[in-house]
Amino acid sequence: MVKVNFVAENKSVLVAKGTTILEAAKKLEIVIESPCNAEGVCGKCKVQVSKDSLKNIEQYGKHQLSDQEKSQGFVLSCQTKVIGNVNVEAVSKHQNKTLQILNHGQSFDIEVDSLxxxxxxxxxxxxxxxxxxxxxxxxxxxxxxxxxxxxxxxxxxxxxxxxxxxxxxxxxxxxxxxxxxxxxxxxxxxxxxxxxxxxxxxxxxxxxxxxxxxxxxxxxxxxxxxxxxxxxxxxxxxxxxxxxxxxxxxxxxxxxxxxxxxxxxxxxxxxxxxxxxxxxxxxxxxxxxxxxxxxxTSGILATRLQDRKGVTLFVDIGTNGEMVLASDGLLTATSTAAGPAFEGMNITYGMRAEKGAIEYFNIEEDGTIEVKTIEDGKPVGICGSGLIDIVGELVANKVIDKRGRFSAPENSDLKQGLGARIVKIDGKNAFEVAKGIFLTQKDIRQVQLAKGAVRAGIEFLMNTKNIKAEDVDKIQIAGSFGFHLRAESLINIGLLPKEFEGKIDFVGNTSKSGGHAFLLNQKYRDEMEELVKEIEVVELSNGENFDRIFVDCLSFDKQKKIA
The missing domain is CATH 3.30.420.480 (Domain of unknown function (DUF4445))
Structure with a gap:
């Protein structure tokens, strides 16, 4: 048995050799955030071990740490086994005391007739x-x-x-x-x-x-x-x-x-x-x-999709991209796994929507950059809406090309000052968003995968019903994350086709507002139970050509037509 001592928490535990630091923390009920379920890919479970403890650990798997962090003794707790006594000096803390969560959404006049x-x-x-x-x-x-x-x-x-x-x-x-x-x-x-x-x-x-x-x-x-x-x-x-x-x-x-x-x-x-x-x-x-x-189901109820004339696309953007296409009251639904990038996970400087998170990013005509953070705090990271803004603006200003690669710093097409922000970190290109906050090439890839999954779901759903982008009358973006996005950024990165410009409404937390309707009037329960039986569900995993559509949707070319 070996001893793992968590210095700041003043707690220690004896564990078998080969136990990870994360497993040791769980035995003491010390919470270390590990949102990727200990797969070693999110980089959020980092801890700092003392220098004299480095000889008593074994690291394996992938490491989402910079060379500077490694030199300071930071490791991923889920990928670090203890083989001798170890002192853990610091645990990364995410208190979420200022977490920004939307609590309102579109609804309609509800007659109160509760159960x-x-x-x-x-x-x-x-x-x-x-x-x-x-x-x-x-x-x-x-x-x-x-x-x-x-x-x-x-x-x-x-x-x-x-x-x-x-x-x-x-x-x-x-x-x-x-x-x-x-x-x-x-x-x-x-x-x-x-x-x-x-x-x-x-x-x-x-x-x-x-x-x-x-x-x-x-x-x-x-x-x-x-x-x-x-x-x-x-x-x-x-x-x-x-x-x-x-x-x-x-x-x-x-x-x-x-x-x-x-x-x-x-x-x-x-x-x-x-x-x-x-x-x-x-x-x-x-x-x-x-x-x-x-x-x-709550979102459909809150927006009354089943009552709308013409074609409406309802999209809830988050770790899942759930969407419903309504054509004169006939509903078709699907879902795609966007992954956690939109929540700031798997992003080098990603974080949730808390104080200090960059939530707005804009490049002016003269190359001046405008950055806004939640609660006007000092920039400490990038939340989902900020991430979409940053990538969208960098694509629109040719800092990132259509394939998702950084432009050369000396590119004459770049606005003044933008080239100087393209720097090398651990030998790879990155863009300095704010002092000490960078967007890396790996981050761009994560955005491509997430937005590509959502766009592919939209394209496949429309193809299933033989509906073209220009035929869609209204797009409703739901969810707490979606509410904080800019339509311009969604189109700039190609998450939504250019034909949707001017047709996008942000309807907020319809999961909650629809739940409100279920609470206040029992007739909606019967109505929605019957409606759900009639909704056609499209399984993307069974879809012909879905893989090809997904690959096409990885591009940042907003003019590109997806087959």
Whole structure:
């Protein structure tokens, strides 16, 4: 046995030789962010070991560290085995105290006719109903105290909103990082992680505890007694809903990709013990497919896609690219794995949308660069919206060519000052975005893969219905990440075709606003359960020529027509 000592935390543990530093940290319940599920590719689990400990470690696999970091004793904890006593001097911290999460989205006028109703019987008791069923009673007249919570369970973030069910009024919203992302960043990694009983427990209890924390915060802020909260709506992708319901998601990761849950159902208080009334329950909206989940069902409801005339493309951009094509009320859906680049993961200076993250980047006509950060903090990294802006502007200004390669610094076509920002880091070209913050060639490749996946999904979906880009009347970009993007940047990098210019609306967090509609009017539950059965789902993995379309979509040529 050897000793691993975490100096800053003042904790140590004895482990067998060959144990990784990350595994040792988990034994002590020290959280080290490892969103790639210890695959060694995200570079977020770095720790610093003392110089005298370097002889007692073995490193393997890929390393997302600069030469400078390596010289200072930084290693990836998931790729570093201990073979002797080791002192870990510093653990990379991501507190997420200023995480920027969107909590509003497009909706429509909702007539309140909720499943949950309360009636005072005139004899000293209030009866609580779920539809026609009596689910509880309370002393006195509490009929005005009728509340629910809508929880948008994103792959990376959570938003919980407490709502007055009687009036439809949103009382308060709170948000947090999805704790599951500390262990596995994207959906496929999470399916793999949760396929074991231990992994499922970690994912389930993590999300349940955080949802309970959010409900407690919202209730405390509003002065609402949690015993007067009778229903919670869980809106999220199919994998997130499985994990929140403690259902093993293994079937989502293998052909024929069949969900074990279908949604349109309620889970009892006794099964999940949320911070709500013992008479309460959780409602799961209908699931469209393994990779088109209740968050998209909620989005369809919030935007009333099924009622729109003409052609509308609804796209939720995140770690997954989920999309629905509506043609005069007929809906076709698909999903593509964009990966975590849009969340700032697998990016050298990438980070979540927190204070100091570059969220806006623009190059003026004279070559002057304008940079804005979240909360006007000192630039410390690049979040997803900033990443799209940076790449889009560099493509538009010929710093990056159509193949995704940096231009030569001496290129005469470059605006004044841009060439000087192209520098060498570890022998490879990089662009200095702000002081000490760089975009690397590897980062550009990650953006190409992510945007290529989303664009290929859009192209394939339109091809399936014989619809050309110029035939699309409206594009709706949904999701917290999508809301902070610029249409110009999406077109500059080729994530959306040039024909979409002037047709793009950012509709916000429709997963949450659609969940709000499910809470307030029970008829939408029946409506959407029937509609989901009629939605045609296109599986890209079975698609003829999809690989070729994907390769074509890697280009940064916004004029290029995709076959």
């Amino acid at each position: 949950i109703k309360k009636e005072y019987d005139g004899n000293g008791k209030t009866i609580i109903y779920a539809g026609d069923q009596i689910i509880g009673e309370e002393e006195g007249d509490t009929s005005l105290l009728n509340f629910g919570v809508v929880v948008d369970i994103g792959t990376t973030t959570l938003v919980a909103t407490i709502v007055n069910i009687n009036t439809g009024e949103e009382r308060y919203s709170v948000s947090a990082l999805n704790p599951q992302s500390l262990y596995a960043q994207d959906v496929l990694s999470r399916i793999k992680y949760a396929s074991s009983e231990e992994g499922l427990d970690t994912m389930y209890f993590g999300i349940t505890q955080e949802v309970n924390n959010l409900i407690e915060k919202a209730a405390k802020h509003t002065g609402i007694d949690r015993n007067h909260i009778y229903e919670v709506i869980y809106s999220g992708n199919t994998c997130m809903i499985h994990l929140a319901a403690k259902v093993n998601p293994y079937s989502l990761g293998k052909y024929p990709y069949t969900p074990l849950l279908r949604g349109g159902s309620r889970l009892s208080y006794d099964e999940h013990l949320l911070n709500i009334s013992e008479s309460g329950a959780i409602y799961l909206p209908p699931i469209i497919s393994a990779f088109v989940g209740p968050d998209i």
